[in-house]
Amino acid sequence: xxxxxxxxxxxxxxxxxxxxxxxxxxxxxxxxxxxxxxxxxxxxxxxxxxxxxxxxxxxxxxxxxxxxxxxxxxxxxxxxxxxxxxxxxxxxxxxxxxxxxxxxxxxxxxxxxxxxxxxxxxxxxxxxxxxxxxxxxxxxxxxxxxxxxxxxxxxxxxxxxxxxxxxxxxxxxxxxxxxxxxxxxxxxxxxxxxxxxxxxxxxxxxxxxxxxxxxxxxxxxxxxxxxxxxxxxxxxxxxxxxxxxxxxxxxxxxxxxxxxxxxxxxxxxxxxxxxxxxxxxxxxxxxxxxxxxxxxxxxxxxxxxxxxxxxxxxxxxxxxxxxxxxxxxxxxxxxxxxxxxxxxxxxxxxxxxxxxxxxxxxxxxxxxxxxxxxxxxxxxxxxxxxxxxxxxxxxxxxxxxxxxxxxxxxxxxxxxxxxxxxxxxxxxxxxxxxxxxxxxxxxxxxxxxxxxxxxxxxxxxxxxxxxxxxxxxxxxxxxxx
Numbered sequence: 001x002x003x004x005x006x007x008x009x010x011x012x013x014x015x016x017x018x019x020x021x022x023x024x025x026x027x028x029x030x031x032x033x034x035x036x037x038x039x040x041x042x043x044x045x046x047x048x049x050x051x052x053x054x055x056x057x058x059x060x061x062x063x064x065x066x067x068x069x070x071x072x073x074x075x076x077x078x079x080x081x082x083x084x085x086x087x088x089x090x091x092x093x094x095x096x097x098x099x100x101x102x103x104x105x106x107x108x109x110x111x112x113x114x115x116x117x118x119x120x121x122x123x124x125x126x127x128x129x130x131x132x133x134x135x136x137x138x139x140x141x142x143x144x145x146x147x148x149x150x151x152x153x154x155x156x157x158x159x160x161x162x163x164x165x166x167x168x169x170x171x172x173x174x175x176x177x178x179x180x181x182x183x184x185x186x187x188x189x190x191x192x193x194x195x196x197x198x199x200x201x202x203x204x205x206x207x208x209x210x211x212x213x214x215x216x217x218x219x220x221x222x223x224x225x226x227x228x229x230x231x232x233x234x235x236x237x238x239x240x241x242x243x244x245x246x247x248x249x250x251x252x253x254x255x256x257x258x259x260x261x262x263x264x265x266x267x268x269x270x271x272x273x274x275x276x277x278x279x280x281x282x283x284x285x286x287x288x289x290x291x292x293x294x295x296x297x298x299x300x301x302x303x304x305x306x307x308x309x310x311x312x313x314x315x316x317x318x319x320x321x322x323x324x325x326x327x328x329x330x331x332x333x334x335x336x337x338x339x340x341x342x343x344x345x346x347x348x349x350x351x352x353x354x355x356x357x358x359x360x361x362x363x364x365x366x367x368x369x370x371x372x373x374x375x376x377x378x379x380x381x382x383x384x385x386x387x388x389x390x391x392x393x394x395x396x397x398x399x400x401x402x403x404x405x406x407x408x409x410x411x412x413x414x415x416x417x418x419x420x421x422x423x424x425x426x427x428x429x430x431x432x433x434x435x436x437x438x439x440x441x442x443x444x445x446x447x448x449x450x451x452x453x454x455x456x457x458x459x460x461x462x463x464x465x466x467x468x469x470x471x472x473x474x475x476x477x478x479x480x481x
């Protein structure tokens with residue numbers, strides 16, 4: 001019989017709601033993607049058959065309008081982003097002189113995203129560190145979890161770096177209008193690099209976009225806050241929690257503008273660079289998906305085998321939260337289902353309750369791999385050569401600045417923009433990435449959820465507590481023996 005864990009009506013109701021949303025959204029996204037492919041294929045076929053340009057263009061735009069009707073009925077943001085991608089590419093192809101003037105819409109979106117960086121990073125890191133109260137109470141399990149998180153995310157960065165340096169997806173992409181950059185940041189002495197990590201003034205660090213300095217401040221502040229008494233810690237922690245929640249909502253509000261920004265970015269990209277840019281985007285998308293598969297097979301699977309995780313049972317348990325994550329593009333939506341399924345699998349509740357939420361801040365495997373791929377793609381597209389040492393420093397910065405933003409769809413854009421500013425990378429290639437970020441977000445979020453679920457099982461195995469805690473069983477109607 002199938003077993004589930006009863007946690008109270010609120011958890012079950014939320015999980016059921018998210019399952020229904022995921023199934024419905026997944027079907028809708030498949031239909032939208034298929035319709036888009038048919039529209040583009042029809043346009044190509046008509047062009048190959050030498051049909052009149054006006055006729056072919058009309059057929060393509062009728063298809064786009066039908067997709068818009070479908071997206072309107074879906075009342076969901078993700079289908080609108082897919083539709084905007086297709087419509088933007090079509091506009092850039094049919095009216096490039098109009099499309100190149102739409103960049104201002106993407107500029108507005110990216111400016112709004114950049115305003116989120118500092119307060120979001122500060123609030124989420126402080127809450128993540130100080131929210132556990134006395135640091136000693138986290139104990140051995142917390143130390144093991146943090147070690148595991150950092151090792152696995154480092155391997156994710158390494159896989160991403162190798163993948164993008166092998167495929168060189170950004171090479172050959174002619175970026176016009178980018179910020180004039182002669183060379184990569186000049187390497188300085190080790191002591192200057194080390195000194196530059198630490199802030200001298202928080203406001204100055206925020207104003208100058210020194211994200212790593214902001215991270216260092218937030219980490220030290222969180223540690224200090226965790227060491228004071230509960231009476232003094234609670235008000236500050238509530239303030240940070242409230243700020244974090246407000247910034248997540250702020251991000252969600254900004255994301256309502258994402259379809260317009262994505263469509264404008266795709267239109268500008270195609271209108272300015274031609275359809276040839278789609279080759280680089282396809283290579284980038286293939287690089288990310290291929291690297292995520294390699295990461296799963298060469299990192300997550302060996303880890304599971306090393307700790308003797310029952311792989312087939314784990315895959316069956318993680319299928320549902322992974323589906324929710326893929327459909328909604330947010331790890332947070334899959335949280336109730338992930339916790340439910342891992343406890344049913346045999347992970348004690350206290351380990352589930354600590355490892356999975358903590359992993360959402362410190363164990364973003366898919367997102368860190370994406371950031372490695374995307375940041376080097378930006379440098380390649382700009383014609384910049386980054387040495388291995390510069391790439392490693394950039395990856396360390398990405399690993400730190402990505403903590404705590406797993407709950408918001410496409411929040412990795414926040415981190416990518418912050419890092420681009422930190423390392424003087426041009427903004428222009430990010431407009432190119434914005435056009436397909438929704439497709440990339442679905443895959444990296446799925447890997448985030450799978451990685452965190454595996455982490456809870458690994459820590460339970462490491463502690464010798466996997467399958468030792470009795471699980472309350474509920475027999476579902478229609479369950480098969």
